[in-house]
Amino acid sequence: MGIRNFSQILCFCALISFCFLPITTYGFVKISLKRVDQQHETSFNYIKFARKLGTIEVGKRAEIIYLKNFMNSQFYGEIGIGTPPQKFAVIFDTAISYLWVPSSKCNSSEACQFHPRYDSSHSSTYTKIGSPHEIIYETEAKLNGFLSQDNVEIGDLLVKNQIFFEVTSEDGLTLVHAKFDGVVGLAFPDKSEGNANLIWNTMAEQKLLKKKVFSIWFNTDSEAEFGGEVVFGGVDPNHFKGKHVYVPVTPNQNGIWQIEIGELFIGNQSSGYCQDGCPAVLDSGSPLLSGPAAIVIEINHAIGAKGVKSKECKEIVSHNGEAIYNLLASGVNLDDICSQLSLCLNNGAQHMRKNLKTVQERKNRKELSSVADDLLCSACQKIVNWIQKQMKQRKTKEGVLRYVRKLCFSFPAPQGDVEVPCDNIPLMPNLTLTIGNKPFTFTPQQYVRSTRKHNKMTCRSQFYAVDLPSLPGSWIFGNIFMGVYHSVFDFSKRRVGFAEAVY
Numbered sequence: 434m435g436i437r438n439f440s441q442i443l444c445f446c447a448l449i450s451f452c453f454l455p456i457t458t459y460g461f462v463k464i465s466l467k468r469v470d471q472q473h474e475t476s477f478n479y480i481k482f483a484r485k486l487g488t489i490e491v492g493k494r495a496e497i498i499y500l501k502n503f504m505n506s507q508f509y510g511e512i513g514i515g516t517p518p519q520k521f522a523v524i525f526d527t528a529i530s531y532l533w534v535p536s537s538k539c540n541s542s543e544a545c546q547f548h549p550r551y552d553s554s555h556s557s558t559y560t561k562i563g564s565p566h567e568i569i570y571e572t573e574a575k576l577n578g579f580l581s582q583d584n585v586e587i588g589d590l591l592v593k594n595q596i597f598f599e600v601t602s603e604d605g606l607t608l609v610h611a612k613f614d615g616v617v618g619l620a621f622p623d624k625s626e627g628n629a630n631l632i633w634n635t636m637a638e639q640k641l642l643k644k645k646v647f648s649i650w651f652n653t654d655s656e657a658e659f660g661g662e663v664v665f666g667g668v669d670p671n672h673f674k675g676k677h678v679y680v681p682v683t684p685n686q687n688g689i690w691q692i693e694i695g696e697l698f699i700g701n702q703s704s705g706y707c708q709d710g711c712p713a714v715l716d717s718g719s720p721l722l723s724g725p726a727a728i729v730i731e732i733n734h735a736i737g738a739k740g741v742k743s744k745e746c747k748e749i750v751s752h753n754g755e756a757i758y759n760l761l762a763s764g765v766n767l768d769d770i771c772s773q774l775s776l777c778l779n780n781g782a783q784h785m786r787k788n789l790k791t792v793q794e795r796k797n798r799k800e801l802s803s804v805a806d807d808l809l810c811s812a813c814q815k816i817v818n819w820i821q822k823q824m825k826q827r828k829t830k831e832g833v834l835r836y837v838r839k840l841c842f843s844f845p846a847p848q849g850d851v852e853v854p855c856d857n858i859p860l861m862p863n864l865t866l867t868i869g870n871k872p873f874t875f876t877p878q879q880y881v882r883s884t885r886k887h888n889k890m891t892c893r894s895q896f897y898a899v900d901l902p903s904l905p906g907s908w909i910f911g912n913i914f915m916g917v918y919h920s921v922f923d924f925s926k927r928r929v930g931f932a933e934a935v936y
Contacts, residue, residue, distance in 0.1 A: 507720055508651050508661055508912060509613045513586035514597065515556030521549060521614040525649070525663050526718030527690050527922065530622045532585070532632055533568065534615035536578055536599035544603035548614040551581075551599060558584045558593075566598050575604045585632065587617070590641050590665065596630035616718065619647065619922065621688035633665065633924060642666035645925035649717050650934055653879075653916035661916070673919035677930030680869045683712065690715040690922060692929055694908065695867030697728065699735045704728065705822035707867070712907040715920065715929060719911030722880065726845070726898035727815045734843040736861045736877070738851040738894050745812040746841035749776065753813075754834045757820055767817050777810035811900075815840075845898040853881055855892040864896075866908075868931060879917050 509524045514534065521534045537552035539545035553559040560582040568576040578600040585595040600615075617632055637645050648668040651661035662669060683691045694713045697704045706728050723729070733740050749757075753774055760770050771777035816837055823833040845851050853861070861877035883892045895913050914920075921930040 507613070507718075510663070512617060514551055515553070515583045516558040517556075518584075518586045519549065519551055519555065521551070522612065523615045523617045524613050524718045525619055526616050526716070527619045527649075528714065528716040528718055529616055529618035530620040530631055530688050531568070531598050531618045532595065532616065533576065533578070533598035533600055535603065536601050538599070539578075539601045539603065542601075542603040544605065544608035544611075545600070547609055548611075553581060553583070553599075556583055560594065562596065568598070568600075575602075576600045577602045587632070587665065590636065592632060592635050592641065593639060595632060595635050619717070620690060621924075636665060637924075646921055646923045648919065648921045649915050650919045651717075651912050651916040652936060653913065654936055668919070668921055672935050673932040674935050675932050677919075677921055677932040678869045678871045679921075679923070679928045679930040682927040682929060690929060691904075692868070695870065697867070698863075698865040698872075699732065700862035704731060705825060707906075712904055714904070714907060714909050715915075715922070716909050716911050717915060717920075719909055720913070721897045721899070721909055721911045722875075722895050722913040723897035723899040723909045723911075725906050725908075726811075726900050727818050729845065729896050729898040730815065730840055730843050731819070732864065732896050733845065733851050733894065734840055736853055736881075736894060737857050738843060738853045740843035740851050741846055742842045743812055743844040745808045746816065746844065747838070749809070749813055749816055750834060750838050750841060754816070754820075754837065755830070757813075757817055758824070758830050758833060761817070761821055761824060767821055770817050771810060771813035774813065776813040778806055850893050850895070850897055853892050853894050855883060855890050858883075858892065873918060873931065875917060880913070 507524065509522050511520055512523055513520050523532075523534070535545045535548050535550040537550045537554075539550055553561070562580040562582055564580045566578055566580055576598075578598055580596055581599050582594055582596050585592045585597070619631075619633060622631060633642075633645075633647055636642050643666045646667065648664045649661070650669070650672045652659055662672065680692045683693055685691050691712055691714050693710045694707055695710060696708050697706045706725075711725075724732075730740070732738075753776070756774065757770055760773065761767065765773070819837045819840060820833055823836055828836070843851075858877045858881055861881070863874050863876055864880060865872045865874045867873070880895050881892050882895055883890055885891075899909060901907050915934075917934055918931040919934045921932075923930065
């Protein structure tokens with residue numbers, strides 16, 4: 434399916450609601466995201482009072498909605514489509530290039546019954562296109578529909594004749610429970626989407642923007658009144674300090690905001706990862722800060738996370754740990770070690786296993802091979818990686834195997850995250866990513882999320898283990914990253930800039 438589909442699926446992992454208060458300044462529009470506690474809804478009287486005091490600036494067309502803070506992991510605001518505008522709560526997603534909302538013709542899907550639907554018969558500026566379209570979010574959701582054209586209001590900007598996707602069927606329970614109605618895509622078009630009419634490109638063509646950029650800041654302080662902002666055409670200097678560090682967008686076929694990052698440090702010590710560069714995807718629709726499983730497992734171990742035991746990892750270290758160490762010491766290519774040990778299938782191993790002695794053996798092997806082989810191979814590859822990096826630090830064989838054996842107990846839970854002892858947060862190390870040869874540091878208070886339920890505090894690491902087959906070794910920078918670092922997306926120069934966020 435490609436990297437974009439894997440990124441798309443992440444934007445449905447959690448559901449959060451926000452209010453956007455559009456604020457217009459010459460040359461750019463700022464959409465403020467308002468955060469409201471789950472047990473509290475801001476009243477109209479409060480908003481009117483705040484306007485009088487000047488604490489909330491609102492453009493002429495501003496529409497204020499009152500949303501809830503659900504799990505502190507997604508941010509969305511309001512747009513209008515058509516004349517008069519029909520309102521929709523949408524995610525502003527840098528990993529998707531299209532704009533979609535439910536259609537009035539979506540009658541058979543349960544998900545559509547829980548969201549407002551665009552009705553072209555109620556808009557005087559609607560233009561029919563009718564081309565069929567499909568969006569697949571991996572196993573989570575499948576959207577079918579057709580393309581249409583109408584005016585779109587974003588904050589105080591009126592984007593005329595914008596092409597968008599009317600969804601006529603939505604399959605997937607996540608959309609039934611989602612707090613958002615649709616998505617405004619902010620990525621580049623990929624080849625599969627043809628001549629997509631990007632919203633930010635339409636803004637630029639209609640000379641609505643002073644600069645061909647948009648910027649994003651998410652306020653991850655769950656107690657704050659406002660949840661962040663999206664700025665089209667500029668940046669808000671109130672929410673960053675210093676200068677942005679800019680890096681080029683890596684050319685890719687998927688139309689994503691992909692960059693290259695450098696070395697990862699755990700505390701003051703190099704992890705050995707990404708010294709030669711790793712790909713990273715900027716995904717504002719995702720609540721995650723995710724990386725390859727091998728790296729995240731080491732992070733879990735370093736911060737004392739309560740992971741789960743991997744039976745495959747433990748058995749491989751016990752039975753093949755020394756052999757892996759010796760093969761690496763003798764200069765065998767690390768990509769060949771697991772297949773030499775018959776833990777990953779190559780042509781020779783496949784031939785050997787196809788020639789098991791009995792029909793029953795072949796049947797049993799076929800039934801077990803898919804899952805078991807994947808788990809064994811994946812665990813072996815991680816172990817080879819870990820042993821190689823430990824050997825570079827000139828540790829003894831016993832010390833290397835002892836360390837790797839401990840990592841077998843730090844695997845992430847099936848849902849991807851891990852719990853950490855809340856009392857240990859002050860003792861946990863900082864984690865630093867290198868971008869543009871500059872350090873970008875996350876403190877424990879920033880990469881651990883604390884929640885209280887029934888008078889019990891629970892703390893969970895926000896580093897998720899996600900291996901993307903279409904982009905090996907890649908990271909995904911979602912809401913958490915853009916909460917710590919104000920992000921500027923420059924589509925004229927195809928670059929991305931980051932600066933320390935200010936709340």
